[in-house]
Amino acid sequence: MRKALALVAVFALALTAFVAVGLALLEQSSDTPRAEPTPSPTTPPPPSVTRAPDAGLTEAYAQRIDWQPCEADEDQDCGFLTVPVDYSEPEGETIDLALLRVPASGARVGSLVVNPGGPGAPGTSYASLSRQVFREPLLQGYDIVGFDPRGTGRSAPVDCLSDAELDDYLATDPSPDTPAEVEDYESGVLSFGEKCVVNSGPVVGHVTTIEAARDMDVLRSALGEEQLAYFGASYGTKLGATYAELFPDKVGRFVLDGAVDVSISSEQLGLEQAAGFETALRAYVQNCLDSTDNCFLGDSVDEGLATIRGLLDDIDEQPLPAGDRELTVGNAFYGIITPLYNRDYWFLLSTALASALDGKGSALMNLADAYASRNPDGSYADNSVEANYAINCLDDPGSASFDEVPSTYADYEEASPTFGRVFAWSATGCRGIDVTSSEAPLTIEGAGAAPILVLGTTRDPATPFEWAEALAAQLDSGVLVERDGDGHTAYNAGNACIDEVVEDYLLAGDVPADGTSC
Numbered sequence: 027m028r029k030a031l032a033l034v035a036v037f038a039l040a041l042t043a044f045v046a047v048g049l050a051l052l053e054q055s056s057d058t059p060r061a062e063p064t065p066s067p068t069t070p071p072p073p074s075v076t077r078a079p080d081a082g083l084t085e086a087y088a089q090r091i092d093w094q095p096c097e098a099d100e101d102q103d104c105g106f107l108t109v110p111v112d113y114s115e116p117e118g119e120t121i122d123l124a125l126l127r128v129p130a131s132g133a134r135v136g137s138l139v140v141n142p143g144g145p146g147a148p149g150t151s152y153a154s155l156s157r158q159v160f161r162e163p164l165l166q167g168y169d170i171v172g173f174d175p176r177g178t179g180r181s182a183p184v185d186c187l188s189d190a191e192l193d194d195y196l197a198t199d200p201s202p203d204t205p206a207e208v209e210d211y212e213s214g215v216l217s218f219g220e221k222c223v224v225n226s227g228p229v230v231g232h233v234t235t236i237e238a239a240r241d242m243d244v245l246r247s248a249l250g251e252e253q254l255a256y257f258g259a260s261y262g263t264k265l266g267a268t269y270a271e272l273f274p275d276k277v278g279r280f281v282l283d284g285a286v287d288v289s290i291s292s293e294q295l296g297l298e299q300a301a302g303f304e305t306a307l308r309a310y311v312q313n314c315l316d317s318t319d320n321c322f323l324g325d326s327v328d329e330g331l332a333t334i335r336g337l338l339d340d341i342d343e344q345p346l347p348a349g350d351r352e353l354t355v356g357n358a359f360y361g362i363i364t365p366l367y368n369r370d371y372w373f374l375l376s377t378a379l380a381s382a383l384d385g386k387g388s389a390l391m392n393l394a395d396a397y398a399s400r401n402p403d404g405s406y407a408d409n410s411v412e413a414n415y416a417i418n419c420l421d422d423p424g425s426a427s428f429d430e431v432p433s434t435y436a437d438y439e440e441a442s443p444t445f446g447r448v449f450a451w452s453a454t455g456c457r458g459i460d461v462t463s464s465e466a467p468l469t470i471e472g473a474g475a476a477p478i479l480v481l482g483t484t485r486d487p488a489t490p491f492e493w494a495e496a497l498a499a500q501l502d503s504g505v506l507v508e509r510d511g512d513g514h515t516a517y518n519a520g521n522a523c524i525d526e527v528v529e530d531y532l533l534a535g536d537v538p539a540d541g542t543s544c
Contacts, residue, residue, distance in 0.1 A: 071250035079243075079273075082116030087247045093127060102154060103127040107173065107248055109241045111182075111232050114464055121229065123241060124180035125173050126150035132166030135533055136278075137249045139171045139242060143260025143284070145235065145421075146413035148172075148179030160257075161518055163529045168255070173245060175265075177226075177233030178413040184230050186222040186412040189405055196398055196411070197354040199342060201447035211451065212428050219458025222416050233417045236465040239269040243276060253278030253476070255532065259515050260284045260489060263480070267497060270472035277475035277503075279532050284515035285480050285494035288470050292422055293453065297441045298490050300449040304442035306366040306487030307331065309512050313372060322380050334362065335444050337382055346387030353387030353394075359448060361390030364397045366487045367514040419456035420463050426453035472501045477537045479528065481516040483509045498540070508543040516544075 070090075078087035086109060093103035106122040126149075127137075140159075142152035153172025156165060164170075174181040187195060195214055202208040222230055242265070246254040255278045258266035263282035270277050287295065311330035314321040323330035338355055345352040353361075365375035378389035394400075399407040419425075426434075431450050439446035472478065478501050482494020491508070498504035509516035509524050516524045523544030530536040 071247075071252075075250055075252050076247045078247075080113075080116055083110070083113075083244070086110065086116070086244050089244070089248045090250075091125060091248050096126065096154075099154065101128075103129065104150075107241070107245055109176070109244050111229060112464060113237060113240050119228070121176060121182040123173050123176060123245075124148075124150050125171065125245075126153045127172075128153055128156045128165070128170040130165070130167055130169050134169065135167040136169070136255055137171050137251055138164065138168035138255045138257055138532065139173070139245060139249075140256070141172075141175070141258045141262035141265055143258075143262045144178070144410060144414055145175065145238075145261045145265075145417035146178050146408075146410035146415075148174040148408050148410070150174050150179060151408070159518065161525060161529065163533060167533050171245075171249065173241070175233075175238040175413075175417075176241060177229060177416055178410065179408055182229045183409045184222060184226040184233060184412050184416045185409065186218055186225055186415065191221075192398075192406065192411060193400075193404070196360065196394070197352075197356045199355050200359055201355075201451050203342075203447075208428070212454075212457075215454055216458035218415060219419065219456065219460065222412065222459060223461060226416070230416050231420070231461045232464065233413070234420050234463050234465045235265055235268050235417065236272070236463075236468065238265055238417075239272050242269050243273050246276060251278070252276075255279045257281045257283070257517075257532070259517075261286060263489075263497065264288055266478075267470050267472065267501060268468065270475045270478060270501065271468050271470045274472050274475040277472070277478065279476070279535060280478040281481065281517070281528055281532065282478060282497065283481040283517050283528075284486060284489040285482055285497040286489055287493035287496040287500075289496060289500055292424060296449050296452060297437060298492060299488065300438055300442035300446055302490040303363060303366065303445055303487045305485055305490075306512065307334070307362075307444055309485050310366060310372050310375065313369075314376065322376070322383070331444055333383075334379065337379070338362075341382070341387075346382060346385060346390075348387035348391035351391060353382070353391045357394040358382070358387070358390050359445070360394035360397045361392075363445075363487070364393045368519075369512040415455070416459075419459045420461060423456050423459065423462075425456040428454055428457070470500060472503060475501070475503045477503045477505050479507055479531055479538070480504050481507050481509065481524070481528070483511050483513065483516045483519075485512045486514050488514045505537060505540045506542070507538060508541070510543065 076087045078084045091105040093105045096102045096104040105125045107125055108120050108122055110116045111119045111121055140152055141149050149172035153170050156170040177184045198214050199207045202211040253276050256266050263285040266280055266282050267288055308327055311327045314323055323333045341358045342355040345354045365371035378393055381389045399410050401407055434450045438450040480494050480498035482491040484491045498506035507527055509521050517528050521544050527538045
């Protein structure tokens with residue numbers, strides 16, 4: 027996948043946790059009556075559940091999770107799962123993965139393992155906010171189980187930069203156009219990777235998606251589940267598809283929402299994602315025109331886009347005041363793309379853009395900070411930025427040279443006149459890291475797996491609908507479901523048809539027709 031100094035392309039796949047819940051203002055309510063809770067089973071699972079694929083993994087697969095009430099919320103359970111650092115040495119060094127469970131509130135169907143995307147977003151945070159992410163029927167039927175994938179959150183987290191260094195990194199111009207800016211950009215790329223290796227230790231070489239998928243099967247066993255029920259969003263679809271390739275006979279009810287095409291080159295991924303953000307931005311401007319007689323951005327979509335592009339150019343020349351900080355063009359880019367993930371947040375983008383056009387940068391900075399999980403005190407709530415870099419660059423270390431980027435401008439600007447050069451420079455993002463994966467690449471087909479629902483949204487900025495079409499076709503048992511709409515991911519986004527399809531499948535096993543459109 028495309029990597030970026032500013033973590034543009036793949037990190038823009040990333041924080042479904044932010045998209046789904048980071049700006050949630052109210053906990054969802056429901057008139058559906060609650061059933062009496064069914065407790066999770068406590069009897070030992072049958073041998074078929076805990077049988078290890080390798081004799082060296084017998085102890086790992088025999089684990090039972092010691093669930094204890096979480097300190098932050100005693101209605102939720104916390105625990106740990108022990109897994110090998112290197113699956114080629116299963117009896118060697120181990121790490122502990124952080125887990126969080128929200129018990130089913132009604133008649134329990136089983137455990138639903140969830141992943142919010144990224145890579146890098148902590149799954150425990152996603153699960154802890156499950157009432158904003160999932161609707162009542164799933165909350166009643168499933169224990170929602172989140173885990174921080176290796177290298178993220180509280181699971182042997184990779185560490186690359188100090189908070190101040192990360193601030194500087196995210197503020198860097200993501201499309202440098204002067205020799206000084208190019209030099210600054212190159213320095214940032216090269217030092218980021220080097221510092222990840224120095225500060226993280228051996229785990230930085232073992233945070234691949236393949237290893238995370240192997241961890242999920244150990245988790246399945248520890249949960250006592252014969253087959254894994256899974257909901258993965260954004261990058262979580264790649265993780266789920268990888269699991270289906272490695273453990274097809276263990277695939278239960280799988281939903282892959284906001285799908286990633288796991289077959290195409292990183293260059294093509296970058297180009298198509300650039301186009302996705304351009305499409306979303308155009309939809310946002312069109313909505314401004316449709317919603318008022320005097321859209322502050324201009325009198326047409328093209329005028330609106332030109333206003334936004336001009337604002338970015340102006341900020342590049344002169345950063346805007348943002349409290350005791352300065353909003354740079356790098357920060358402004360993140361602030362603009364963040365609300366594109368969810369149509370409900372477009373009003374925040376309008377407020378921030380209007381303020382920036384008036385010379386004030388705080389509102390856009392707040393959105394940029396939300397994207398990177400930066401707290402008001404300057405600390406970071408998690409290591410998602412650093413983990414995103416480490417996982418992506420280990421999965422696919424290929425990277426363009428700095429010198430060749432200008433020759434790609436035309437293709438990227440055709441895909442996205444507004445953001446094209448940012449995505450062009452993102453191709454160099456892994457130049458600084460020198461770590462090799464111990465896992466061989468996979469061709470993903472999932473032969474023999476049960477039906478897998480693949481959801482795509484027609485105007486998804488981060489994972490274009492074409493990717494869902496492609497992943498559904500690549501998976502032997504893929505079932506494509508289309509949501510006509512805006513924003514990133516399809517479930518619980520205001521489309522009752524999608525919600526019914528997903529819930530009927532996860533709760534009752536009802537498989538929709540391939541190509542279902544909502």
